[in-house]
Amino acid sequence: MTVTKDESAREGADGEGDMAGGADDGYVPSERRLARERYRRARARRATALASLSTLVTAAVLYLVVVNAPGWPRTKETFFSAHYAREAFWKVLEGLWLNVRLLLICGAAVLVLGMLIAVARTLRGPVFFPLRVLAAAYTDFFRGLPLIINLMIVVLGVPALRLQGVTVDPVVLGGTALTLTYSAYVAEVFRAGIESVHPSQRAAARSLGLTSRQALRHVVLPQAVRRQVPPLLNDLVSLQKDTGLVSIGGAVDAVRAADIIVGRSLNYTPYIVAGLVFVALTIPMTRFTDWVTARMDRRQAQGGSL
Amino acid sequence: MSTPETTTVGDAPVLRMESVRKTFGGSVVLRDVDLEVAPHTVTALIGASGSGKSTLLRCANLLEEIDDGAIWLDGEEITDPRVDQDAVRRRIGVVFQAYNLFPHMTVLDNVTLAPRRVHGVSRAEAEERARELLERLGLGGKADAYPDRLSGGQQQRVAIVRALAVRPRLLLLDEITAALDPELVGEVLEVVRDLKDQGMTMVLATHEMGFARDVADQVCFLDGGVVLERGTAEQVFGDPRQERTRRFLRRIVEAGRL
Numbered sequence: 001m002t003v004t005k006d007e008s009a010r011e012g013a014d015g016e017g018d019m020a021g022g023a024d025d026g027y028v029p030s031e032r033r034l035a036r037e038r039y040r041r042a043r044a045r046r047a048t049a050l051a052s053l054s055t056l057v058t059a060a061v062l063y064l065v066v067v068n069a070p071g072w073p074r075t076k077e078t079f080f081s082a083h084y085a086r087e088a089f090w091k092v093l094e095g096l097w098l099n100v101r102l103l104l105i106c107g108a109a110v111l112v113l114g115m116l117i118a119v120a121r122t123l124r125g126p127v128f129f130p131l132r133v134l135a136a137a138y139t140d141f142f143r144g145l146p147l148i149i150n151l152m153i154v155v156l157g158v159p160a161l162r163l164q165g166v167t168v169d170p171v172v173l174g175g176t177a178l179t180l181t182y183s184a185y186v187a188e189v190f191r192a193g194i195e196s197v198h199p200s201q202r203a204a205a206r207s208l209g210l211t212s213r214q215a216l217r218h219v220v221l222p223q224a225v226r227r228q229v230p231p232l233l234n235d236l237v238s239l240q241k242d243t244g245l246v247s248i249g250g251a252v253d254a255v256r257a258a259d260i261i262v263g264r265s266l267n268y269t270p271y272i273v274a275g276l277v278f279v280a281l282t283i284p285m286t287r288f289t290d291w292v293t294a295r296m297d298r299r300q301a302q303g304g305s306l
Numbered sequence: 307m308s309t310p311e312t313t314t315v316g317d318a319p320v321l322r323m324e325s326v327r328k329t330f331g332g333s334v335v336l337r338d339v340d341l342e343v344a345p346h347t348v349t350a351l352i353g354a355s356g357s358g359k360s361t362l363l364r365c366a367n368l369l370e371e372i373d374d375g376a377i378w379l380d381g382e383e384i385t386d387p388r389v390d391q392d393a394v395r396r397r398i399g400v401v402f403q404a405y406n407l408f409p410h411m412t413v414l415d416n417v418t419l420a421p422r423r424v425h426g427v428s429r430a431e432a433e434e435r436a437r438e439l440l441e442r443l444g445l446g447g448k449a450d451a452y453p454d455r456l457s458g459g460q461q462q463r464v465a466i467v468r469a470l471a472v473r474p475r476l477l478l479l480d481e482i483t484a485a486l487d488p489e490l491v492g493e494v495l496e497v498v499r500d501l502k503d504q505g506m507t508m509v510l511a512t513h514e515m516g517f518a519r520d521v522a523d524q525v526c527f528l529d530g531g532v533v534l535e536r537g538t539a540e541q542v543f544g545d546p547r548q549e550r551t552r553r554f555l556r557r558i559v560e561a562g563r564l
Contacts, residue, residue: 204406207367208420209396209472218419222410 081269088261088270092277095257100281102175102243102253107236109179114186119216121187122194135187142184147242151177155249174246182239189231193224230296233289237282244278254278318381320345320476320507321366326375328361328531335361337531339375343476343524346505350512350522350539354554357528359511360403363478366509367398380475396424399469403481405461407453407468413440414449417468425472432471439467443497459490466497477501479510495521515558519543527551 066072120128120135142150154177159168167173197220205215247256254277258270321343328336336358343349351359364370366377368384368391377385384394408416417440418432427435440449443463453461462482469477479498483491495517501508502521512518518525518539525542527535527550535542535551546552 200402200404200406201408203369204400204402204408205419206392207369207395207398207400208468209392209424210420211392214423218423219408223408226410 077267079268079272081267084261084265084267084269085273088258088273091257091261092254092270092274095252095254095274096277096281098171098246098251098253099240099243099278102171102178102246103236103240106175106178106182106243107239109175110182110186110235110239111232113179113183115190117183117187118190118194119221121191122216124212139184139187142181143188145181147177147181148245148248150181151245151248153177154180155246170249170251171246174249174251178239178242178246182235182242185235186232189228189235190224192231193228194220196227197223226296230289230293233285233292237285237289240282240285241278244274317344319343319378320380321509322378323362323366324376324378326362326365326377327373328358328365328370329373335531336365336372339531339533341526341533343507343509345507347507347523348502348521349509349524349526350518351509351526351528352512352515352518352542352554353528358531359528360480361531362528363400363480363509363511366476367400367478368394369400392424396420396472397475399472399474399477401462401465401469401477401479401482403484405453405458405465405485407461407465409453412450412452413445413456413464416453416464417471420468420472436467436471439470440464443467444493457490458486459493462486462490462494463497466494466501470501475507477506477508479508479512481511481513483512483514515543515555527554529554 069075117135117138120131121139123132151174155170155173158166158173201219201223202215205219206212210218244253244255247253247259250256252260254274258274261270262268319342321341323339323341326336326339326341327334339358339362341349341362351362353359361370365372372385375385376383379394379397383389384391407413408419411419414433414436417436418427418429421427421432421435422429437446437449440446443466445460445463445467448456448460448464453464456464462485465482482498483494486494491514495514498508498510498517499521510518510522520539522539525537525539526533527542527546527548529550535546535548542551543555546555
């Protein structure tokens with residue numbers, strides 16, 4: 001991630017250099033500048049060559065170590081079987097659709113609930129005291145509770161109560177557990193954003209006659225949310241992979257689909273397939289997060305004075 | 307820039323403070339401060355940094371709660387805890403040292419936010435008045451720009467327009483040129499001068515002594531949270547009675563600021 005940022009920064013610098021060169025003022029680059037640029041290019045070429053070489057060497061060493069490991073033939077068979085990979089792939093993809101739906105629904109619910117909790121924590125005034133305490137207790141509890149335990153309590157515990165009219169659907173219950181935990185994380189992200197908005201902004205809004213609520217709605221929250229987009233997306237990436245945990249309740253998602261095949265065949269290849277599919281799903285999201293972050297960094301650099 | 311509100315009776319003061327006391331933690335920032343601001347006049351608060359000028363303004367706008375004393379706006383005691391503070395602030399415009407524009411809104415949105423949300427003016431009407439005010443302050447082309455695209459002087463003029471857009475009864479200016487590069491100070495002070503000519507009632511905390519002498523009807527010298535000396539500009543600048551005032555002014559002259 002840092003590498004990408006550095007690269008984009010360098011690209012930006014180069015672009016500006018070219019723009020200055022293209023300015024229509026009869027500027028001719030001096031011999032000194034050309035020499036400098038030649039040197040930089042040569043250095044960049046050397047760096048690329050070196051990077052490629054070291055990558056190749058590292059890959060070769062890794063390959064040799066793994067392949068020459070005493071258990072490799074057996075491992076290859078149980079974890080990297082082409083036959084089971086083909087069989088698992090479509091099943092896993094079918095299951096993945098459930099993960100995607102869970103991500104979309106839980107993601108939306110988490111954003112709304114997280115925002116409500118964050119706002120509740122920042123409300124002032126004695127009337128809101130119970131609300132503040134409740135919101136604080138909520139975030140403390142669900143941030144500390146391991147997600148897997150939360151899931152087991154909700155997915156296995158709620159049906160055990162045999163309550164009338166309460167669902168026993170593991171997907172709904174699993175989604176609920178995910179939402180409970182992630183709302184606590186996201187609430188803290190939002191709260192950090194709200195507190196990062198300088199008090200002078202609130203003062204300016206109040207001095208215009210805006211009520212406390214209007215100042216929050218029109219001045220503080222828009223700035224808070226904008227600043228917190230990168231960490232929010234980060235939490236969504238995390239949520240995306242954690243949707244795989246609903247499989248513990250028996251919901252047939254990508255992980256469970258793999259599980260079923262493993263249970264039948266005693267070959268672990270389907271797990272590898274499921275894992276890779278999740279990685280493939282999160283990569284675009286991660287790249288998008290990086291892109292947004294880089295864009296906001298750039299804009300901040302231009303912005304200068306707030 | 308017109309002076310609306312017809313609640314004034316004759317020359318009754320727009321703003322009156324009596325025995326105002328304000329402390330932060332253990333330190334007394336304002337001690338027994340009295341102040342009267344007549345309609346259509348300009349009051350300049352001068353004094354060293356930390357003398358309480360900004361705090362006085364913030365108290366007048368109820369951004370800070372005073373410990374003792376009372377403040378009246380147009381004869382209504384606004385420090386009464388039963389008073390609707392938002393309603394009071396609606397009648398007072400404030401311009402801050404650091405502009406405090408909303409960075410996520412265009413200039414036009416900055417200016418129309420309060421008229422639309424607080425005063426219930428329609429968008430079209432609010433924007434028309436905003437564009438008119440921006441035009442008048444030489445910001446006609448900047449309505450759709452974001453604040454970070456403007457120079458400090460332009461940002462500060464936008465902040466003035468934003469404060470004026472709600473037709474305030476009283477304008478509080480808190481060292482509005484202190485954050486500006488020297489060559490940008492003039493354009494902002496020019497605006498204040500125009501406002502005075504149009505009859506706006508203003509209280510300004512300032513380090514621009516030359517400007518204070520020029521524009522102020524009343525000058526108050528604050529020192530250690532006390533109004534040590536007050537009078538017309540000629541009195542305070544020309545013939546200060548207090549030794550501390552004299553010393554303060556001498557330092558200013560030596561620094562080449564007067």
